[in-house]
Amino acid sequence: MKTEISNSLQGTLAVGANLIDATLDRLLPSADQYPFSIHRAMRHSVFAGGKRLRPILCMETARMIANKDGQAPTGVEELGSVLEMLHTYSLVHDDLPALDNDDLRRGKPTCHKAFGEATAILAGDALQTFSYETLSKLRCPADARVRIIEEIARGTGTVDGMIGGQVVDLESERIEPSAEVLEYIHRSKTGALITASLVSGGLYAGGTDVDVTRLRNFGRSCGLAFQIVDDVLDITQTSEQLGKTAGKDTASEKTTWPSLFGIDASIARAEELVKNGCAELDPYGARSQTLKDLAWFLIERKK
Amino acid sequence: MKTEISNSLQGTLAVGANLIDATLDRLLPSADQYPFSIHRAMRHSVFAGGKRLRPILCMETARMIANKDGQAPTGVEELGSVLEMLHTYSLVHDDLPALDNDDLRRGKPTCHKAFGEATAILAGDALQTFSYETLSKLRCPADARVRIIEEIARGTGTVDGMIGGQVVDLESERIEPSAEVLEYIHRSKTGALITASLVSGGLYAGGTDVDVTRLRNFGRSCGLAFQIVDDVLDITQTSEQLGKTAGKDTASEKTTWPSLFGIDASIARAEELVKNGCAELDPYGARSQTLKDLAWFLIERKK
Numbered sequence: 001m002k003t004e005i006s007n008s009l010q011g012t013l014a015v016g017a018n019l020i021d022a023t024l025d026r027l028l029p030s031a032d033q034y035p036f037s038i039h040r041a042m043r044h045s046v047f048a049g050g051k052r053l054r055p056i057l058c059m060e061t062a063r064m065i066a067n068k069d070g071q072a073p074t075g076v077e078e079l080g081s082v083l084e085m086l087h088t089y090s091l092v093h094d095d096l097p098a099l100d101n102d103d104l105r106r107g108k109p110t111c112h113k114a115f116g117e118a119t120a121i122l123a124g125d126a127l128q129t130f131s132y133e134t135l136s137k138l139r140c141p142a143d144a145r146v147r148i149i150e151e152i153a154r155g156t157g158t159v160d161g162m163i164g165g166q167v168v169d170l171e172s173e174r175i176e177p178s179a180e181v182l183e184y185i186h187r188s189k190t191g192a193l194i195t196a197s198l199v200s201g202g203l204y205a206g207g208t209d210v211d212v213t214r215l216r217n218f219g220r221s222c223g224l225a226f227q228i229v230d231d232v233l234d235i236t237q238t239s240e241q242l243g244k245t246a247g248k249d250t251a252s253e254k255t256t257w258p259s260l261f262g263i264d265a266s267i268a269r270a271e272e273l274v275k276n277g278c279a280e281l282d283p284y285g286a287r288s289q290t291l292k293d294l295a296w297f298l299i300e301r302k303k
Numbered sequence: 304m305k306t307e308i309s310n311s312l313q314g315t316l317a318v319g320a321n322l323i324d325a326t327l328d329r330l331l332p333s334a335d336q337y338p339f340s341i342h343r344a345m346r347h348s349v350f351a352g353g354k355r356l357r358p359i360l361c362m363e364t365a366r367m368i369a370n371k372d373g374q375a376p377t378g379v380e381e382l383g384s385v386l387e388m389l390h391t392y393s394l395v396h397d398d399l400p401a402l403d404n405d406d407l408r409r410g411k412p413t414c415h416k417a418f419g420e421a422t423a424i425l426a427g428d429a430l431q432t433f434s435y436e437t438l439s440k441l442r443c444p445a446d447a448r449v450r451i452i453e454e455i456a457r458g459t460g461t462v463d464g465m466i467g468g469q470v471v472d473l474e475s476e477r478i479e480p481s482a483e484v485l486e487y488i489h490r491s492k493t494g495a496l497i498t499a500s501l502v503s504g505g506l507y508a509g510g511t512d513v514d515v516t517r518l519r520n521f522g523r524s525c526g527l528a529f530q531i532v533d534d535v536l537d538i539t540q541t542s543e544q545l546g547k548t549a550g551k552d553t554a555s556e557k558t559t560w561p562s563l564f565g566i567d568a569s570i571a572r573a574e575e576l577v578k579n580g581c582a583e584l585d586p587y588g589a590r591s592q593t594l595k596d597l598a599w600f601l602i603e604r605k606k
Contacts (some may be wrong), residue, residue, distance in 0.1 A: 029462055035470045038461050098420035117401035118473055126461045132435045133456035142445040153436035158341050158429045167338045170421055
């Protein structure tokens with residue numbers, strides 16, 4: 001049974017990643033589009049690998065909410081692709097010398113290493129801009145489109161979204177954060193975009209306010225669990241396994257979930273969060289199985 | 304007569320700038336909103352001065368198209384404020400060490416000088432993100448909102464928008480541009496956002512496709528004229544008059560409109576462009592007078 005689910009999940013992940021790669025390739029300006037350098041830099045970072053987890057979460061949520069014999073709503077892969085563009089823009093800027101100063105990302109040169117710092121700053125900007133251009137033309141009613149845009153902008157914004165998390169994360173390198181601040185960083189930096197991926201998928205499929213609340217609760221729990229596991233992986237895995245420099249947090253004496261609570265308690269907390277998060281999806285019965293499997297998959301990367 | 308128009312225009316500019324300042328203050332997260340540093344950095348740059356020309360062009364266009372006894376459509380100042388946020392985000396990133404490396408902007412320390420480079424990168428990002436959050440909630444029908452979002456995202460994008468212009472401008476410091484490339488830079492870097500300001504104002508007021516075409520033609524002409532005059536001002540004005548370092552283009556031997564065609568021919572070209580642009584607005588009769596006056600004002604800064 002465990003193997004069967006795992007095989008089915010492998011299929012979901014592989015099919016989803018292929019669909020998103022093809023859609024990103026179709027949507028993004030081509031490498032031969034003037035001005036060339038910016039479009040090549042955008043594509044360099046978008047196609048540097050990555051599991052396309054946020055798009056897959058979005059598409060599976062839309063499939064669950066639409067409830068049409070397992071069919072995903074037409075065009076939802078375009079929304080999914082935007083979530084990957086936004087994730088990539090945040091990585092491109094996060095890797096810059098003034099921020100994390102990383103040379104490698106997913107085993108390849110970071111954008112500023114390959115194209116120079118000025119182009120990397122503008123390529124990150126452009127991925128964000130192009131995301132909203134794409135969202136404005138999604139194949140769902142305009143009412144849903146503006147709600148999706150609001151949800152995604154908040155999830156990547158400053159108050160309790162992605163940029164807010166990045167800011168506090170940067171500041172916490174100088175001032176040791178409390179457990180409360182660390183939770184804010186985790187919920188905002190990674191969790192908020194994961195939640196926006198789920199909620200926007202639900203809105204695309206015509207979800208109600210009750211659906212949105214359930215998806216938001218599921219996303220908040222799983223997003224926090226995902227980031228806790230990320231901190232654990234930084235300690236327990238090699239650079240090769242991670243596709244980026246391992247042990248950076250320990251080397252920089254950065255406060256992380258495992259440094260505050262230990263590895264075992266961190267893993268236990270992540271598992272509890274996913275369990276509680278999945279309970280939010282029980283009203284959808286068997287249709288929620290893939291999303292639940294995905295949530296467990298996110299934290300099982302630790303093994 | 305000339306003085307009368309000028310007084311009336313002064314009023315339009317002063318009233319418009321005050322309304323935009325108040326609206327930006329109301330919309331933007333307060334300086335006491337956690338995380339503090341990012342919100343203070345955003346506000347530092349947004350409130351560093353500036354004439355709020357793009358918002359005023361947007362609001363005056365909406366007033367002209369709405370044709371309701373000179374009343375601007377309710378809430379259009381929120382759209383106008385977004386145009387200023389986007390303009391500011393581009394300045395914050397343009398001023399960074401990896402791009403133009405400017406210490407002063409409108410006579411005040413640039414964002415990275417005041418808050419550090421990491422915060423400045425994220426503050427620019429955040430101003431863009433918050434712009435789309437604000438657009439998603441504008442007080443016009445959802446159909447108009449998604450068209451406005453598309454128009455603005457294209458106008459600030461890579462293909463023939465603001466970022467495209469910045470990229471080619473940066474590259475032209477190394478490879479001397481042809482007159483054709485220089486016109487691409489000018490049209491894209493500054494003209495595209497000015498055009499988007501006009502067109503989005505027209506869409507907010509319920510403009511038709513015919514209105515949009517006229518506004519786009521007016522914007523393309525006046526936007527190019529505006530940037531030509533900007534190049535002239537870099538030569539003819541002092542740093543104090545400009546509020547930024549003057550003579551930078553000459554010092555860096557940068558190719559500009561006056562370096563290719565001379566100052567007098569550049570001014571003549573700008574005047575011709577504004578004249579032709581204004582003719583596009585003739586069908587609106589007397590209602591178009593303020594916009595026409597604004598167009599002439601934009602290039603009369605040269606005196």
